[in-house]
Amino acid sequence: MTSILQKLILIASPFFILSCISEQIGPEVDCVTSPVEITIDQLVDANCGASDGSFLVIADGGIGPYTFSSDFESNSDGSFTQLASGNYAISVTDSVGCASEIDVTIKNKGGVNLDEIVTTDSGCGTSQGSIDVTASGGVEPYSYSLDGGSAQASNTFAGxxxxxxxxxxxxxxGCETTQSVNILSGISYQNPIKSIIENNCAISGCHNGSVSPDLRSFSSIQSNADRIKARTANGSMPRGRTLTQTQIDQIACWVDDGAPNN
Structure with a gap:
């Protein structure tokens, strides 16, 4: 029979130890020092009313291979074709998850084009936002519409x-061009979101390191933003305290804005 001493020697043998550490852990990748860089090549504008525009996205840096994505397709070669005029948001992600984004504009050949869009924030729970449009090209006068609504001569949308x-x-x-625009609430993290979380959530016995997640840093708050919105809305957060409806709404508006560090 194998003695207890023999068992201990077997467990401590070099073979056993090596077998436990045989799995290699790859080096951590810093996306800041090794970013994915994007350039646009072979851009072809579209004829008015046609989907014959195109462009090629070229990626460098990071660790290939890359994935090229828009809101309508993903591919591995960076070629985007059969495009109508408009603005396209393109994301490039490398093999370790580092990503960069770029906006690409396909114009109308000889037709009207959007030169600039200026927005104002709506406020949280209010309708004070506006959109001002500057267009050029084609044949004037221009008409402007929003979300398929009635056309108007004014280039400003308010309320x-x-x-x-x-x-x-x-x-x-009859040549037209379209662009999607986001109206934000404009709620700031620095005031009031930061103080709401610091005074009610990141406190002793709660999310100050003793309970996960630790909400003492902006990066942690941002990565848990959707969770914070959901739990403050249903009243399960913060524990032992009650937020006002205004504070709950402000958190929701900030998260809906993309949880920016503003």
Whole structure:
């Protein structure tokens, strides 16, 4: 029979120890020092009313291979074709998850184009937002519409609440261009969101390190933003305290804005 001493020697043998550490852990990747860099090549504008525009996205840096994504497709070669005029948000992600984004504009050849869109915030729970549009090209006069609504001669839309809107500009020949625009609430993390969390959540016995997640840093608050919104809305957070409805609404508006560090 194998003695207890023999068993201990077997467990402590070099073979056993090596077998436990045979799995290699790869080096951590810093996306800041090794970023994915993006350039646009072979951009072709579209004929008015046609989906014949295109562009090629070229990635460098990071660790390939790359994945190229828009809101309508993903591919591995960076080629985007059969595009109508408009603005396209492109994201490139490398093999370890580092990502960069770029906006690409396909213009109308010889037609009306959107030069600039300026927005104002709506406020939280209010409708004080606005959109101002500057267009050029094509044949004037232009008409402007929002989300498929009635066309108007004014290039300004007011009384808008928080959300996403499709702005359409049409010239006198019927050529048009469209762009999506986000109206934010404008709620700031520095005031009031930070103080709400510091005074009610990141306190002793709660999310100050003793309970996960630790909400003493902005990065942790941002990564848990959706969870914070949901739990403050249903009253399960903060524990032992009650937020006002205004504070709950402010958290929700900030999270809906994308939880920015503003």
């Amino acid at each position: 808008l609440s928080h959300g996403s809107y499709d702005v359409v500009v049409e010239d006198a020949t």
